[in-house]
Amino acid sequence: MAGSGHSKIDSNSAWWLLLPALLVLAFVGVLPLLTIFNYSFFDIFTLEDRYWVGTEWYREILASERFLHSLGRSLLFSAIVLSIQIPLGVYIALLLPREGRVKTAILMVLALPLMVPWNTVPSMWVSFMDEQSGFGGQAVSLLGFDFDYKFNAVHTWILLVAMDTWHWIGLVVILCYSGLSTISPAYYQAAAIDGASRLQVFRYVELPKMSGVLMMAVLLRFMDSFMIYTEAFRVNAGGPNHATSFLSLDLGEEIAAFDYGPAAARSIIYFVIILTVAWAFKTIMNIRQGESRRVGA
Amino acid sequence: MVRARSTASRLKTLMVYVLLTALVGFVLLPFVQMLVLSFTSTLPRDGIAQWQFSTINFQSIIASPLLSGSIVNSIIYVSLNVIVTLLVAIPAAYAIARYRFTGDKHVFLLLIAFRITPPVVLTLPVFILFAKVGLVNTPVGIALVHCVFNIPIAIWILESFISAVPRELDETAFLDGYSLPRFFVRQLLPLIAPGVGVAAFFCFMFSWVEVVFARILTVTGGKPITMAINTLYGFRTDIGLVMAMTLVSLIPGLAVIYFVRNHIAKGFIVRT
Secondary structure (H helix, E strand, O other), X not given: OOOOHXXXXXXXXXXXXXXXXXXXXXXXXXXXXXXXXXXXXXXXXXXXXXXEOOOHHHHHHHHOXXXXXXXXXXXXXXXXXXXXXXXXXXXXXXXXXXXXXXXXXXXXXXXXXXXXXXXXXXXXXXXXXXXXXXXXXXXXXXXXXXXXXXXXXXXXXXHHHHHHHHHHHHHHHHHHHHHHOOOOHHHXXXXXXXXXXXXXXXXXXXXXXXXXXXXXXXXXXXXXXXOOOHHHHHHHOOOOOOOOOOHHHXXXXXXXXXXXXXXXXXXXXXXXXXHHHHHHHHHHHHHHHHHHHHXXX | OHHHHHHHHHHHHHHHHHHHHHHHHHHHHHHHHHHHHHOEEOOOEOOEOOOEEOOHHHHHHHHOHHHHHHHHHHHHHHHHHHHHHHHHHHHHHHHHHHEEOOOHHHHHHHHXXXXXXXXXXXXXXXXXXXXXXXXXXXXXXXXXXXXXXHHHHHHHHHHHHHXXXXXXXXXXXXXXXXXXXXXXXXXXXXXXXXXXXXXHHHHHHHHHOOOHHHHHHOOOOOOOHXXXXXXXXXXXXXXHHHHHHHHHHHHHHHHHHHHOOOOOOOOOOOOO
């Protein structure tokens, strides 16, 4: 953050180096967003045959009870996922030895679930939790639990959270670990000489070095859990009784039904929610960083 | 006293290893299940008893042009995506690492915005746009659209690695008459090779497994592995075949993980 700042050269021609990346992003990101923003104000029968409806779709969606319920469920899911995966990921990264083969082997194992196609992650878990033939399902029934993810909403939620944690914990660990490995041993020695407790070392040495990657982990995990689609759909198709119909499932339905206008308005609403939350995260992080810097100095 | 302390620390080490073993078990068990199922005939068939060990699933993959072709499609689009992403991200990351320019503070915010735009939000217009320019049903379309989340990631990672290279290197090279492209290829890239590897790993990871864009862009042809698997789901899903396909799809991923294993989490920080 600091340090390298003053050695940078002032030059606006640096924009030329950014241009290729920005052009690609404009084509695959900005252009579609503008298109969808435009569509959201129309009733679309075919792409040529459409009527201006103003903000009708927005008012309709925002006032509907179904939207509010889905929003609540998605926010709850993200909150649970973040409050488990972020502390757990940080904890595992701290547990890992700094050097050696054990560390490399464990990181490789943790990266493995990240490589599984998203639409087979739920199949793997449904087979795994099968009462008759799955290891997980057999173990659970041996322990005397009556695990029924098809009809018991709480069990569906537990399965989704466990599955999501299995799938993504590796990403959080890898990011945190990479932040930790930038800390030179001298910092730890200095802290030991000062008689710092383990908690103080974490708070004043390790956490500041992790803040950037941690921010990225939080944002990535927030966005992907908030917009969870394939995993939730394949496990229980939004059931039982809509207990796991999240925001993206509603949007998927509208797109499948060719309701382009409402789907576009819904997309814009989701995009704005995500941006707002991301911006809030970033602001909070910046304020806290500012505080800890003042305390540290 | 000394002895008690060493017992305590040994106990602590033991605890750490117990926890890490439990973690590895938790991660690997579903994979063991997958491995077992992929070598099991999970549907009733002539000549093979159901739930019997069998290599029928792998024979089916080889026999089906859709399934075996999808592996080629996946490899094509992911390779293309990684190449395009790195080509545009390296200069961009260099610009951010080395120069101060008007608006540089906002570039990161802009990148965050692109990275967290949910794919499901973009599906509809991307399909309409790509249909107009003939990018539907080809791996090229998927490769391009995946840039929207991979370019920001690649820039973040590469910027961190480039910042770690002392600036004297650039200055000496330019004094020696190197042009910018030649400096990149000859001097900078060899130094940040681990960073390029890590960036490629992340791009591969997010692109290989993606399903939302891949589905909307491959209606009739060019289906990657994920979408070939989707066609297997039905009234009576052959779960053994699905798992065999998953196992096959993991092989390139394993290769990539092995390739970057020593750098996978080696010292990059992300500036926010």
